[in-house]
Amino acid sequence: MAEAPAFSTVPDAPRSDDPVLVPRLRAGLAAAGFTVDRVTDLVGPEAMAAWSRDQAVPARRALQRRGGQDPALSTLAAFFLLGDPVRASALDAALPTVGSRGLRRLGLVETVTVNATPILEDAGSSQEPRDPAGARDPERAQGPESSPGPARAPVGAGHREGPQDPLLRAAMDLRPYATDSSEELWVASDLGAFQRPGVLRRDHVLGIGGASTTLVQATPRRPVATALDLGTGCGIQTFHLLAHAEHVTATDISERALATTRFNLLLNAPALGIDPQHLDARVSLEIGSMLGPVAGRGFDMVVSNPPFVITPRSERETDAERFTYRDGGLPGDRIVRDLLGAIPSVLNPGGTAHLLANWEIPRDPEDEPSLTWSRGPDSWIPRDTGAWLIQRELQDPCEYAETWLQDASQQRDPEGFDRAYAAYLDDFASRDVAAIGFGMVWLHRPEAGHENDGPGQEAPAAASSPTVAGADRALPQDAAVPRIFETVPHPIQQPIAPTLAAEWERILRMARQTTPPGAGAVSPDGEPAWLDHHYTVAPDVTEERHGAPGAEDPALILLRQGAGLRRTVILSSEAAGFVGVCDGELGARQILAALGALLGWEGGPGQQLLGEIEGLITHGFLLVV
Ligand SMILES: C[S@@+](CC[C@H](N)C(=O)[O-])C[C@H]1O[C@@H](n2cnc3c(N)ncnc32)[C@H](O)[C@@H]1O
Structure with missing residues (x-):
């Protein structure tokens, strides 16, 4: 028997080894009108806005009131977007050529193992039903932190009662995704905090979040031959890269993430310009840590929303305890230091890298963190690499701890939350960190003639400095390698990449002139x-x-x-x-x-x-x- 392609059948992840079901699912989702616009029309813009803030109640109420207008779409929205239980018969009706069995085969469904009272058939009621046990299919239980929670009203009229018509719940989030510049896609990822009870699973495969789209909008879309998406997650950066890169290498440390990306690529093959039989012609999926899988190779563009979140380390911790979607497993901001130092080594001459990152700002009795933040990043980036860092946010250690503990819903475990909060403060205190900066990074390896000297090399003698109005600091540099560190805390125009690209060109030109x-x-x-x-x-x-x-x-x-x-x-x-x-x-x-x-x-x-x-x-x- 032929071996299944890599990452096509990873436990607890969507399966992409069925060449018939995947395109059927695509056709079924399209036929049901499961698009951003149609869902917005169904639940209303306010509910959509609340939903983007992870608040599902308005959308759930809208579906209960108006779901009857479009049963197939409501079923899919309740099931995949809200994470609510749905009858198998309703799914069969919503996606007739795939059905609940097909969805199970694709790894997108799990059975709710207890009886819940189906109330959505009682149209007009906005009561939230409680599921006495809320248990999920034990085969797909999401780790030890998974706790019982409410099962919501199942969607779908005309169901067959009993075991022939089980109550099902989505095993993955599957949502339509549209941008101005791409066709409508459907993207699978793990269920988020508001779709499932308990703390997130540690190997959570991140969906399309605010940071993902921030990076999408900060990445210039110039045609390139090769691109690297480091830490691909559900594949969001790769989908956009495919519009202007001939070939994309997508890496991740997580098999589940790569399996999810593979599924998403095949589900959207026509829109992404992929031949499902020859996925490798456009995309390589490679497992490994940081630049390990691509060492010695060169790319015209590198894009990464890396697992940069600073996390207190403990001697007893194991890899399985890490939230891999955000924590690279190193102390402090080490992951960002290492990446900023090493990424230029995989950039072809003329290549650029686009990242999100954060950096610790050590206490300085003389100066505010807002004035000293660039010292660290400036010292990590090789001297022959052009750099433009835009700091968007500055948090003190308490704000930082709260942000990231809440991001993983750790407040749902109050004792654990307090312990983790204290650990954060101890960790920052151990390095005398005054604040943590977050922002966008743009790196540029100059064309041939400016070889990589490696991090920590002395800057070339000052030739000229592009003096940049509004920038915190523009270092005197070789004209081909300007370095700009700028603070921009206010809302900016999106997508910002065209502005950045045009400005970087001007910076280079002005520096030369x-x-x-x-x-x-x-x-x-x-x-x-x-x-x-x-x-x-x-x-x-x-x-x-x-x-x-x-x-x-x-x-x-x-x-x-x-x-x-x-x-x-x-x-x-x-x-x-x-x-x-x-x-x-x-x-x-x-x-x-x-x-x-x-x-x-x-x-x-x-x-x-x-x-x-x-x-x-x-x-x-x-x-x-
Ligand atoms: C913040 S998510 C970004 C996901 C996606 N690229 C996006 O833009 O939303 C970081 C990704 O890095 C992966 N990751 C974590 N540790 C890694 C490592 N050491 N090497 C490579 N990838 C890693 C995680 O599994 C996760 O998919």
């Missing part, structure tokens, strides 16, 4: 090339002037971006004067000359003003005409 230090004045020799251009103010930019009432001159002039990273910069009055004249008519050099005549400069504009203007151009406040 800027003269060596000392060229503060506009002189005939060695002038910044940007001086030769004409500029207009970007359409999303507005100016604000603040001052005491009646004052002739403003005390503060701000320039705000309405789009992209939505930065705000404080302008000097000279820079404000420059920007005010930028309507494309006069070139930068002419404007500066006019300003100089007006303000009586001796020796041309100063370095600070040139740096300010350069930053405005780099960051898209001013556009080249």
